[in-house]
Amino acid sequence: MSGEAKPILVIGGGIAGITAAVEAAEVGYQVILVEKDAFLGGRVMRSYKYFPKMCPPTCGFEINTRRLRRNSRITVHTLATVEQVSGKAGDFKVKIKKRPRYVTGACSLDDSIAEQLTSERPDDLNLGMGTTKALYYPHDMAFPPLHMLDRDALSESDAQTLTKVAPAGAIDLTMTDEEIEVDVGAIIVATGWRPYDATKLDNLGFGQCENVVTNVMMERIADPRGPTGGKIVRPSDGAPAVNVAFVQCAGSRDENHLPYCSAVCCMASLKQARYLREHNEAARATIFYIDIRTIGRLEKFYYNLLADANVAFVKGKVAKITEDPGSKDLILDVEDTIAGHKPEQKFDMVILATGIVPNTVDVKIPFELEYDEYGFIDGATDVEGIYAAGCAKHPCDVSRAAKESTAAALKAIQCVNRG
Amino acid sequence: MEDKIGVFICTGYGIADALDVDALCKVATDEFNVPFCKTVESCEGPGLKSINEDIASEGLNKVVIAGISPRRYPDHAFPEQVMVEPVGLREQVVWCLPAAEEDTQMVAEDYLRMYLTRVKKRQPLEPFQPEETIDKSLLVVGGGIAGLTAAVEAAKAGYEVKLVEKTAVLGGWLAKQHKSIPTRPPYRDLEDTGIDELIAEVDANPKIKVYTSATTGEILGAPGLFDVTLKSAGNGKPEGEVVDQFRIGAIVQATGWRPADPREDLPYGKLDNVIRNVELEEMVKSQGRITRPSDGKEAKSVAFIQCGGCTNKEHHSYCSSICCLTSLKQALYVREQDENSKAYIFYEFMRTPGKYENFYRRAQEDDGIFLTRGDVTEVKPNDNGGLSVTARDTMLGEEIQVNVDLVVLAAGMIPNAADGEAIRALEDAKVTMVEGDSEAKKKDAAETLERLKQHDGTQILNLGYRQGPDLPSLEYGFPDSHFICFPYESRRTGIYPTGAARQPTDGMGSRADATGAALKAIQCVEMTARGEAVHPRAGDKSYPDFFMQRCTKCKRCTEECPFGVLNEDKEGTPLLRATRCRRCGVCMGACPERIVSFKDYSVDIVGSMIKAVNVPDEFEEKPRILVIACENDAFPALDLLGQHRLQSSPWIRTVPVRCLGSVNFVWITEAMSAGYDGVILIGCKYGDDYQCHFVKGSELASVREKNVREKLEQMAMDTERVELHQLQIDEYHKLPGIFEKFAELIDEIGMNPFKGM
Known part of the structure; x- marks a missing residue:
């Protein structure tokens, strides 16, 4: 029955999308797997x-890329977005826009080619901490295994350099947007998430105090392939972060931000407290929480x-974070709900546990779909033929x-079989 | 078919600058007499196209491409019938060794020799096709929410399902519930469980056959060919009587959970008005209201004690995930009964993840629900027939005491799963007690019996597997699986545990999980029918062949296979159940007689690759170190080493293996005989947090490494010449240090004394 069935479209090439694609x-x-970035892997590639x-x-990702390479039934489009969806379950017409990579494959x-360039761009894999050359290999395990050229960041002189030093046919600066149209029987939406914008939490000092970072930044900081080469150091002065506070529910479970x-x-x-402790045996972590879930x-x-004497758990809401202007240390105003008093505590660095915001909060799927009040495509509001x-x-x-995308693969298969 | 071998040597990517390409060609044409050898500028895009054109026009069926890493090609880059061996000269030679040096050239030439040897020895693959047709129907064990969902979802995809439930009715725990926690926005309201509709859907679906009051008496065979005997579990028929026999292709184990015993210091079972959450649920479902069991009086106040049997610190156990939500739900039952009623919830952490937070918020807004973070220290009867609950409020630091009509303990969930390996060990010990030939063995067996006695008679699936009648267990009795990236991968191919049997979960999670498990079961029968391996070597068409004439019945393969592929007869002869096989080659590594081989991977093929290397004599002072690298993590790490332009060692020669567990240690002794100065084995991390994709492979290699050291001693060789390293894929930066240290060691202990002999 699978021979004549229409393809399944998977939107999003993170762990959920890759899983749905290979399982089906x-x-x-x-x-057909569509990913907006230049590479597959999404958020998990930014986790240490x-x-x-x-x-x-990367260990599981290597297996998944092998499954992708081995399977001729999967077509991957990177730098691609879904522009239009029409039709109905079993018979969707989808317009996909592909941005140019300028690297032909x-x-x-x-990287010896890239090193000859001077133009740089913010390193989005490292969340803007640090830069890459305008021509860059997205990450160690990039799939597809191709460089990407940031045309906007490329200077005119670098463009000329490239034509000289790149192997013939490897780079094509004249590439343009491409639009393709596909017929599919079902659609799996695996568009993933982004961290909540910590600058909206004005009492917690992100963006004002240099040594307040977010949990997603911490993943990059702890990673040897990250902007600090894996050294857990303070952004203000590069000094080792020894006394670190973790502020839970930074935005989450808060009616003014993310109620969920x-x-x-x-x-x-x-996990990040473990990074810290494994990195430096003198380091101390204090975790301010509402509930440990x-x-x-x-x-x-x-x-x-809990058994680690250098890790403290404090049930309490952090009301305000301020910075000591000289040392750039952070002063936390905490309501410690168990001990009952309000100690002012000083830390070298603070990590805000920012929450998950669905990418569909503002980038909607171009099809009549129901979203819940937070922008998620809730399972209960599934439209026939489209599964989140x-x-x-x-x-x-x-x-x-991974489980849910495996489940979504079966729902999609049921649909294309019927179609 | 006659071999027509072609070699393509790529000159692009800096290869021609770093290496003498003509000399490389001579290795192919002069040493190996390859009739077709050509240089190409690239092996991608137009370069790949021209290679394929040459393959077609020359009629090549075996091809070596010395260029970029094999990890850079899609498998379908070449015609399927052509055997292609890409040699990653760029990543593993040019990028990590000094250019235009004799030693670098020697590495490249050796790799060409190794892969030419490999391609010559390879035979075309023929997918495994048993004589009998692969059956694509599924067996679902368990008729609760997970099992019903798996059955319905598989049937909707067109597959026949047999659903077996040991009790007389379908529905499991959900059918015993009054209402369900919210499953849809706004996640604030109680919902009907929907279980009746689901049962009706199962009953109405012609593709699903339901057996109630039945258990799996026996499951013989292998994926695509499982023969199931259902036995009666009572209810009219004599227990144990055969109900039906049929063949199926794959299994979903949805055997659910049972409530845990509550904390021993609470008077459950001693005081009538102390009950568990499951009993409250049944009470509301059956009588529609909450009463005191002691006197039938309506309960106006109820205290809920969380973690009432589960995450007590002393128990050091797991969290049952849904007890907080269940107590919040039941608190609402209390509140709906009477507007003046009160519900007290004593908890340590309120665990309402995701959008369930809205449900928690609703309870917080209710004036009659009192949420207290505290430890309950005492529950005792009070004067008016109710109970007095004393707790230490851990937030305010004070002791509080409330009088209630009823105390409900949030008992946790215990998986209904059996530990197949433990049961097998227990059965073996029983046999030894009778047949053991020494007192020492009998003593060991008696200890095993005592240690594992709680597993006696616990089997559920009754699989006809040499390694035990159920899946192996992970901690706390949950079935083993790769639970992060590949959550469905159990250690029994074609058998997928799901729902609360494999982790405590809510109804919504169970439904998603069961749908996924149904997909995996379907995928298994489809891939098996195509003669392909399932995860992680998905699509692999090779399979092991056992040359039985030389088998000595040592049982190593039957015991060591991580997936229980091999059964054995009474004499211990291994019986291959090929569709269970995941193609890791652990059996090949285990076999002392070297009778196991795949058409493209065998003791001979790898051994010949190792021996294809030119080993200089000791006076040249160029040691040779064999690196045997797991292709899943260590081999990609070697690519990354090059990608990051770190320096490797010109002394190493790497051979990738499917899993370190597939390393037959004859390769090591042969390597030493061939003059290598040492061997480094690099595999995945093992232990509790194992990263081995075949679960036990690298661990087995570490055990076998000890035996090989003994062998080296017998050869009068320094045992340090063999090293085993556990390496994560992202630890490529450790490799130069490992190589350097090993080279220093060789320098210290001297070259292999057998060199050139």
Whole structure:
């Protein structure tokens, strides 16, 4: 039955989208995977390690890229966005816009070419901390394994350099947007999430105090491939961060920001406390929380951390973070709800556990769909033929996203079979 | 078919600047007598196209392309019938070794020799096709929310399903619930469980056959070929009587959960008015109101004690995920019953993840629900037939005491899953007690019996697997799986645990999980029918062949296979169940007689690659170090080493393996005999947080490494010449240090004394 079935479109090439694509394709169905970035992997490629195993996301990603390479039923479009969807379950027409990479793939490049350029751009893999050359390899495990050229960042003289030093046919500066149209039977929306904008939390000092960073930034800081080469240091002076505060629910569970719980931030902070402790045995972590939500087997991770004398858990809401102008240390005004008093505490660095915002909060799928009040495509509001998975649906961790996208693959298969 | 070998040597990517390409060509044409050898400027895009044109026009069926890493090609870059060996000269030679040096050239030439040897020895793959037709229907074990969902979703995709439930009715725990926690926006309101509709859908679906009051008495066979015998679980028929027998292709295990025993210091079972959350649920469902069991009086005040059997610190256990939500729901039952009623919830952490926070907020807004973060220290009867609950409020630091009619303990969830390996060990110990040939063995067996006695008679699936009748267990009795990236990968191919049997979960999570498990079961039968391996070597068409005439029945393969692929007969002869196989090659590594081989991966192929290297004599002072690298993590790490322009060592020669567990240690002794100065094995992390994609492969290699050291001693060789490293894929930066240290070691202990002998 899979032979004549229409393909399944997967929007989003993060862990949820990749999983949905390979799972459906391995059953025997045609899949078109559309990713807006120049590479697959999405948010997980910006994580240093997964909880609770403390293993690198690249380990599973390598297996997934092998599954992608091996499977001729999957067509991957990177730098691509879905512009228009029409039709109905079993028979959708989809317009996809592909932005130019300016790198043809005729002959892959190496960084010695990029090093001859002077133009730089903000390193979006590292969340803008640091820069890359205008011609860059997105990350170690980039799939497709191609460089990307940021045309807007490329100076005229660098453009000329490129024509001289790049292998013939490898770069094409005349590439333009391309539009393709595909017929698909079902659509899986795995458009993922972005961190809540911490500058909106004006009492917590992000953007004003140099040493207040977010949890997603911490993933990059702790990563040896990140902007600090894996050294956990303060942005203000590069000094080792020894005494670090983690502020939970930075935006989440707050009616003025994100009323829901972002589900992963407790585990993320506990994991990052481990980064800190494994990085520097003198380091101390203090975690300010409302509830520690380490659900299921993850509870053990919390217990193990409880046993660490250099990790303190304080139930309390951080009311305000200010900066000591001289030392750039941070002063936390905390309502410690257990101890009952309000200690002013000083820290070298503060990590805000910012929450999960669905990308669909403002970038909608171009089709009549229902979203919940937070912008998620809730499972209960599924339109026939369109299925959401992962953080497009609700905040969730990698394992849950993988399960849901596997489930979405089956829903899509049912639909293309009927179609 | 006659071999027509072609070699393409790429001159682009700086290869021609770093290496003498003519000399490389001579290796192919002069040493290996390859009739077709050509240089190409690129092996991608137009370069790849021209290679493919040459393959077609020359009729080549075996091709070596010395250029970019094999990880850069899609598998369908070449015609399927052509065997292609890409050699990553760019990543693993040119990018990580000094250009235009003799030693670098030697590395490149050796790699060409190794892969030419490999391609020559490779045989075309023929997908495994058993004589019998692969059955594509599914068996779902368990008729609760997860099982019903799996059955319906698989049937909707067109697959026949047999659903077996041990009780007399479908629905499981959800059918015993009055209302369900919210499953849709705004996540504030109680909902009907929807279980009746789901059961009706199952009953009405002609593709689903339901068996109630039945259990799986026996499941023999393998994916695509499972033969199931259902036995009666009572309810009219004599227990154990055969109900039906049929064949299915894959299994979803949705056997659910049972409530945990509450904390021992609370008077559950001693005081009538202390009940568990499951009992409250059944009470509301059956009688529509909440009463005191002691006297039937309406309960106007109820205290809920969270973690009433689960995450007690002393138990050091897991969190059951849904007890907080259940207590909030039940608090609403209390409140709906009477507007003056009161519900007290004592908790440590309120766990309402995601949008369930809205449900928590609703409870917080309710004046009659009192949420207290505190430890309950005592529950005792009070004067008016109710209970007095004392707790220490951990937020205010003071002791509080409330009088209530009823105390509800939020008991946790215990998986209904059995530990197949433990049951097997127990059964083996029983046999040893009778047949053991020494007192020491019998003593060990008695200890095993005592240690594992709680597993006696716990089997659920009753699989006919040598390694036990159920899936192996992870901590706390949950079935083992790769639970982060690949959450469905169990250690029994074609058997997918789901729902609360494999982790505590809510109904919505169970439904999604069960739908995913149904997909995996369908995927397994489809891939099996195509003769392909499932995850992680998805699509691999090779499979192991056992040359049985030389088998000594040592049982190593049957015991060590991580996936329980091999059964054995009474004499211990391994019986291959090929559709269970994940193609890791652990059996190949285990076999002392070297009788296991794949058409494209065998002891001979890898051994020959190792021996294809030119080993200089000791006077040249160029050591040779064999690196055996797991292709899943260590081999990509070697690519990354080059990608980052770190320096490798010109002494190493790397051979990738499917898994470190597939390393047959004859390769090491042969390497030493061939004059290598040492061997470095690099595999994935093992232990509790294992990263091995075949679960036990690298761990097995570490055990076998000890045996190989003994062998080296017998050869009068320094045992330090073999090293095993666990390496994460992102730890490529550690490799130069590992190589350097090893080279220093060789320098210290001297070259292999057998060199040139």
